[in-house]
Amino acid sequence: xxxxxxxxxxxxxxxxxxxxxxxxxxxxxxxxxxxxxxxxxxxxxxxxxxxxxxxxxxxxxxxxxxxxxxxxxxxxxxxxxxxxxxxxxxxxxxxxxxxxxxxxxxxxxxxxxxxxxxxxxxxxxxxxxxxxxxxxxxxxxxxxxxxxxxxxxxxxxxxxxxxxxxxxxxxxxxxxxxxxxxxxxxxxxxxxxxxxxxxxxxxxxxxxxxxxxxxxxxxxxxxxxxxxxxxxxxxxxxxxxx
Ligand code: GLN
Numbered sequence: 001x002x003x004x005x006x007x008x009x010x011x012x013x014x015x016x017x018x019x020x021x022x023x024x025x026x027x028x029x030x031x032x033x034x035x036x037x038x039x040x041x042x043x044x045x046x047x048x049x050x051x052x053x054x055x056x057x058x059x060x061x062x063x064x065x066x067x068x069x070x071x072x073x074x075x076x077x078x079x080x081x082x083x084x085x086x087x088x089x090x091x092x093x094x095x096x097x098x099x100x101x102x103x104x105x106x107x108x109x110x111x112x113x114x115x116x117x118x119x120x121x122x123x124x125x126x127x128x129x130x131x132x133x134x135x136x137x138x139x140x141x142x143x144x145x146x147x148x149x150x151x152x153x154x155x156x157x158x159x160x161x162x163x164x165x166x167x168x169x170x171x172x173x174x175x176x177x178x179x180x181x182x183x184x185x186x187x188x189x190x191x192x193x194x195x196x197x198x199x200x201x202x203x204x205x206x207x208x209x210x211x212x213x214x215x216x217x218x219x220x221x222x223x224x225x226x227x228x229x230x231x232x233x234x235x236x237x238x239x240x241x242x
Pocket of ligand 1: 017059060061062063066093094095096148149150151152
């Protein structure tokens with residue numbers, strides 16, 4: 001019997017920049033390799049929210065894209081809070097990371113409210129933090145990617161950073177924190193896409209989802225040559241100048 005895993009991608013129409021859709025493709029492929037049947041849902045403003053949501057992902061976008069989705073996002077905020085407290089794994093990148101926090105205040109002083117699922121706040125600045133980035137996390141090891149944002153994010157007392165920056169900027173230009181974590185909700189500024197080059201995070205999302213849904217543990221991925229390519233892509237990314 002095939003066991004399905006439902007991946008919900010939030011707002012791909014407005015929030016999908018610098019290859020973030022690759023995160024959906026990576027989950028799809030790795031789920032197949034682990035013997036599951038992936039079902040990928042695209043959720044855009046006004047859609048009915050999928051009944052099954054085993055993994056949620058969301059990408060980055062321009063300030064204007066964030067503006068377009070904000071009302072809908074606030075409308076599904078309670079549901080997202082419930083899913084997070086229920087330990088559903090999620091990965092939110094850049095623009096949606098910002099809106100999973102309390103608010104994003106643009107340079108012009110307009111405040112785009114977020115859902116406050118993460119205890120973080122973001123302020124638009126004149127400085128764009130852009131380039132390749134390398135970070136280290138206790139749980140996921142080295143995380144590599146590409147950042148491009150002018151919003152700078154600050155963690156509140158209830159937020160943990162996802163990782164510590166070793167090269168690049170991360171959340172802001174001062175404290176060397178990158179991303180945030182609450183329960184199984186991961187948030188990060190890293191595009192690239194993030195998951196193809198960081199399979200430890202993909203497997204965290206998949207492993208958490210199948211443990212919750214089926215009480216199953218992940219075995220080895222049935223595709224060793226891809227793991228070698230992944231390793232080479234990681235090494236190339238780390239060697240690249242910012
Ligand atoms: N508009 C936000 C910023 O520049 C988000 C950018 C993004 O998602 N790439 O800070």
